[in-house]
Amino acid sequence: MARDYVRRSKPKSKSNSRPARGGSRNRAPQRRIPWLAIILVLLLAGALGYLISLVKGSAGQHRPEAPPTVTHTQAPPAPVNPIDQKPVEKWRYIEQLENKEVVVHVPEAEESTQPYLMQCGSFRSAAQAEQLKARIAFQGLEAQVRRSTGSNGVWYRVILGPYDSKRLAETHKHKLLRSNVNHCAIWLWEG
Template sequence: MANQDYVSRTPAKNKKKPRNGKRAAKNANVLTLKTKLASLILVILIGAFSYGLWSLKTDPSTKTPLAESVKTVPAQKAINKSTALPEPPKEKWTYVKNLASKEIEVGEYKVVEKGPYKMQCGSFRTQKQAETLKARIAFTGLEAQVKSVTGKSGLWHKVFLGPYPRKRLAEKDKHKLKRNNINYCQIWLWR
């Protein structure tokens, strides 16, 4: 198929011509008449609004300060005693007095620590994998240990941290390791 050059072609002329030239002129006059009427109404509304603002500004009743009107209100209430508020009732609650003389009983209890804790971060078949995790933990600022244990399924190299005297200290280090993308650490009692 041959390429067509659309740029060099001249645009097609509008074949529809109005039958009567008077209709087009009449429609143009109507549009201008509508816009003239809308603009006249807008000017009248703006003028009325600005006159209203000016009349509020120059009206003497709007110039009285607010403080004077507040001062006159209590004087009128003093004259009309029948609408005055009654005295507040006497307080029948004794909560405030009881609170001053109240004694609190404190129960004695003892927190029992279960023992030292350790945090295990991995268990590997090869020593090299365990040493790699130990190095990653060392980059976070913590010191890990590797212990080789023979179990039912063979030799395992466990990477752990501790001992921690309280579980809260172990949790603190666990969150530090999570922030450094070392996950899956478990906290257990030291055995």
């Protein structure tokens, strides 16, 4: 059986009990007036008004200086309004900067007769060297795998270059660093 809980009223008691005191349901407690906050706001407003009146009153009580004594007869100078006057610049750096000449000595770039090489890896297996060479090729650069034999055995080196300038080698090195190809070293090629 379905019940309607929304419209359900209080069940009537069969006993003859007295209704609750006060005659009606629970009353909301009466709100108290915040006298302390009202007094503080009024005091602050009064203090602000007093300060404003002091500032206004002191602006009109400017005491003029005593005029200088003049021995010969001249017409008094016309009063000058400070707002109408053009401000006088205190700084001279603007004029100094306009007339300043900066001389920069740029040394001539020394052209090296020896080209630069960049080594980006050295591996024991040729497969690892070829993988790095492929990663470098994806960046648009051409690398070579060179086999070298030394006292430690056979090594496969991944080398870029030769570069005519160190600047171009550095540019390619930074491009490889951005693509997570680390540990590249630039050195002069000695034949």
